[in-house]
Amino acid sequence: MRHYAWGSATAFPRLFGMPADGPQAELWMGAHPAAPSEVLLDGARISLDHLPAHRPEMLGDLPELPFLFKVLAAEQPLSIQTHPTAERARAGYAAEEAAGVPLDSPSRRYVDAHHKPELVVAVEHFSALCGFRPGPEAAADVAAVADLLRTAGTGSEGPADTARVDEALNQLRTLLEAERLAEALELILRDAHGGFAQAADLVVPALKSVRPGSALCDGAADTLRRAGGAFPGDPGVIVTLLLNRVDLSPGEALYLPAGNLHAYLHGVAVEIMASSDNVLRGGLTAKPVDVDELLAVTTPAVLPLPWCTPEPVSERWHRYAPPCEEFRLDRLELDDGDTATWAPQDGPAVVLCLRGEVLLRSEASEIAVGAGESVLLTAGERAVLTSEGQSEVFVAAPGAVPSSAL
Template identity: 45%
Template sequence: MLALLENDPRDYAWGSATLIARLQGREPTGRPEAEVWFGDHPGSPARLAGAGTLDAWLDAHAGGARLGYLLKLLAAASPLSIQVHPSKAQAEAGFAAETAAGIPLDAAGRNYRDDNHKPEVIVAVSSRFEALAGLREVAATRRLLAGLGESAGVTAVRERLRGPDAEALRDTLGWLLSGEAGSEVDDVIASLATAESDEFAAELAVARRIAAAYPGDPGVVVALLMNLVVLQRGEAIFAPAGSLHAYLDGLGVELMAASDNVLRGGLTPKHIDVPELLRVVDTTPAAPPRILPEPVSDGVEAFRPGIPDFELWRVRADEAAPRTLALHGPAIVLAVGGAVRVNGRSGETVELTPGTAAFATQDESELVVSGAGEVFVALPGR
């Protein structure tokens, strides 16, 4: 089967009022539109044309088999919460423990809403996409802090960042998020107003923007410990289990394992479980976790993070050269540019314009993408 797939945008406060509407060629609603989910996740299952929701269809026609991934359009106008996701083993243990403790699945203080991990890839669709991803080398962060002056708060953060990098970063995260550093956090945020650094001018500008959106939040100081990543269209980052990250601004295609497990580390009014966050987060500093695509065939490349849950193909269609895609599992095709036609082995055809999607069952086995445009294809990993 090959059928059109649709869903309504989710109106999280950080969402853009214009980016998704502009992509889809329609008037904005006036409300923030943060994400459109294309998948069978029960939090917001997509709808198959004339056949109800995708999860219900899979129950009826695929024996209840579930997709291992969730594909999204994500449009940020202000920073998302700083967050980290557990490994598969951590998710299984955490979900079992909270379930045994009788914590309702929808409880505000619950960390694990399912037993799956949630690694994710995001590819920029806008010309610029900003994110924080991973923790910076401590020596570089100390150079950044030097640009904030010699206030008591800045000095306190600098003193925390002594000793082995991973241990110093874990200690500093715990101190900031536990509430112990209240006045020091305020002091560091105040110092941003006059901070100067040729090396970290972009990072300081972003920190000032974050502080304006989340005044007094300790996550502003956490953000100063993280790598700033600026993606151009078509560039991507991969956030594996344990990687601290936050998306800041722009439109992207996001593919993740089908899970809703999030441990937050600032920039949010929601529950922050500091001990659990510190147990899950990887505080080893590293370069930004960019992921490069691998060529598949003419006009087709794949982002393959090396996990069984998913891989993401980018297909640039050409009027003169249709792209043939050999599927190795159920697929979701999402258009982000131009107008394309997707033909399945079954003979079914769908027409896609930017911001629209289609679902292909595994028995289609092969899709042909023609026209002039760009699509992303979500598939299981290999």
């Protein structure tokens, strides 16, 4: 379990019956050295990142587990961030290693040599921001915010502050109307005169006067409330107006490749990614931000919403298979007594029981897997899952392996 300030105090106790001990943000299943899982092997516990050295045959032809699998519960927004390409990650990591920058240094940009494409699948209602909106659409909301702040006034702030905010938002609107997205993003993040920080500080109290049907759309108003409420005075609050708001229902998914600027707002989801922790942050965080590198790796273009529609393996078995060799993710919804078979494959897999309980049988063992519990299937291992009552199961596996079958 990873405890971050944005995590939920209620989601994991509600879903898995885990004791509440403050904000619980992410449950990790993987071999990433920052928080590797343990496997029970021959009566002893072994860290999953040590498996290649001790039992390499369990990973098949893979040198290491290529993915990191998570359950994520966000009570507050996560940072505005993007991830590098594999090439940039390798080069950045090598450069910082050669320069002797400690891995735990706040100035460290790349903590490993891998890219971090990621897939997020909602298990409850889940809200996210991802990718740039068309400039004129974003400009309209920026104009609405400017009007709102002028109407609401600045309270104890003086006229100079009003002028500074107006000037910043007018410059931003001009850039967005011209579709100059990279310049618009940089203008906010640099915030040379503090106008965007001031706007971010004023917008939440001003939103109290917003009514449904106003010029500022409901989605943008809710986003500003969430971001500004958690991070008052952070210019990243204004960055949210540049991004698409996407509200996911259970089972809906987004795939975020390198360069896609994004932030998760609220809700519970499962997430799978390449086994990396390379994150370039630009705001909505207490962690260090790196404006220069974030601008360098972000794709400043309007792209289609990155939906990842699952393919049916069977009526109740669906597969999310983005164009990524490190991972794919299967979702099974099983009724009492339903059986599904995971066929032998070249790589290992992680079975997570999200709801209910399943009995997992392989040649080597039999184990009951309850909500919140996970099991490692080794390379070449055939497993039969039998549902005890209604259950929901996710199976994470490498992306470039043969299909499993019912």
